[in-house]
Amino acid sequence: MSMTMKFKGAAVACLLLATPLSAQDVTADTVVATVNGQDITVGQMIAMRESLPQEYLALPDDLLFNGVLDQLIQQTALAQLGEKSISRRDELILETQRLGYLAGVVLDDTAIAAVTDETLQAAYEAKYADAAPSKEFNASHILVETEEEAAAIKAEIDGGKDFTEIAKARSTGPSGPNGGELGWFGLGMMVEPFETAVSGMEAGDVSGPVQTQFGWHIIKLNETRMAEAPALDDVRDELAAEVQEQAVMDRVAAVTEQAEVVRKDEGLDPAILKDTAILGE
Numbered sequence: 227m228s229m230t231m232k233f234k235g236a237a238v239a240c241l242l243l244a245t246p247l248s249a250q251d252v253t254a255d256t257v258v259a260t261v262n263g264q265d266i267t268v269g270q271m272i273a274m275r276e277s278l279p280q281e282y283l284a285l286p287d288d289l290l291f292n293g294v295l296d297q298l299i300q301q302t303a304l305a306q307l308g309e310k311s312i313s314r315r316d317e318l319i320l321e322t323q324r325l326g327y328l329a330g331v332v333l334d335d336t337a338i339a340a341v342t343d344e345t346l347q348a349a350y351e352a353k354y355a356d357a358a359p360s361k362e363f364n365a366s367h368i369l370v371e372t373e374e375e376a377a378a379i380k381a382e383i384d385g386g387k388d389f390t391e392i393a394k395a396r397s398t399g400p401s402g403p404n405g406g407e408l409g410w411f412g413l414g415m416m417v418e419p420f421e422t423a424v425s426g427m428e429a430g431d432v433s434g435p436v437q438t439q440f441g442w443h444i445i446k447l448n449e450t451r452m453a454e455a456p457a458l459d460d461v462r463d464e465l466a467a468e469v470q471e472q473a474v475m476d477r478v479a480a481v482t483e484q485a486e487v488v489r490k491d492e493g494l495d496p497a498i499l500k501d502t503a504i505l506g507e
Contacts, residue, residue: 258295261302270298315505332481333474340473341466346458349465354455360413362453363424366406368392368444369399376435376442383432389446398441406446412453420445 254269271294275283282290308316366389370376379396383389393406401408413421423436423445433445458465498504 259299261299262306264302264306266295266298266302271295274298313506318505333477336473336477337470340469345469346462346465349469350458350461353465354461357455359452359454362410362412362451364410364448364450365408365424366390366393366446366448367399367401367408367420368397368406369402369441370396370444371398371441373435373437373442376444380432380434380444383444389432389444407448410451 252268254267254272256268257265258268258271259266271291274294274297275290278294282293285293368376368379368389370379379392382392390405393402394404396402397406399406413425415421416424417438417440419436419438420443423433423443424447427433427445427447429447429449431447433443433447436443436445
């Protein structure tokens with residue numbers, strides 16, 4: 227075989243080796259690098275990507291790939307050093323982190339599985355099927371620091387000055403630039419002194435000074451309405467969160483109850499948790 231043919235054959239072989247693996251060829255165990263003989267795999271890279279903050283996930287694929295791989299190479303090299311001097315303290319911390327992660331996996335799966343069309347419908351009916359229409363309020367307010375200033379503003383409004391314009395000019399609350407408008411709210415959504423005042427007003431009324439932890443308010447009740455139960459789609463996310471919370475609580479209680487638990491903490495001083503020297507160096 228001529229030298230020319232040998233070089234051509236070597237070039238073709240190099241090209242074949244450089245051809246990217248197809249998606250079908252790649253598995254979680256596909257090795258992408260080794261550090262002192264220790265493999266780093268595609269699976270590890272994917273697992274790291276899933277733990278990244280959202281802003282990193284918007285990076286171009288090649289930039290993110292190289293960044294994740296570099297990070298794993300660095301971590302592996304450092305971890306190899308760390309393993310040579312791992313202490314009992316380190317072992318205990320790693321074990322508690324492992325327990326927390328595995329417990330979180332179970333509870334995440336429980337929460338996801340708990341939300342179905344059937345469970346959402348049942349939660350909706352339990353919460354709203356027999357709910358009577360509730361009163362809602364639409365109000366505006368002017369918030370100032372002192373009772374004297376609030377009383378002076380009330381006198382100005384009684385004298386004919388425009389509530390909205392005073393709110394824009396003098397209210398210290400975030401609603402001030404919008405004329406003090408708070409929109410619609412139901413009972414339980416406002417702090418108690420504010421809610422008590424609004425509940426006793428008629429549409430069009432303007433209150434005297436009302437004190438809350440935020441300062442002194444002059445309140446104008448714009449209108450009221452009776453609110454019917456919301457549609458399921460309007461409260462779907464709220465109900466899903468409630469269903470998941472209950473499912474998680476039930477799972478924790480059931481698993482703990484079914485486990486064979488023998489507590490041996492009798493006689494231990496609770497303050498012992500502060501004694502980090504027990505963990506060793």
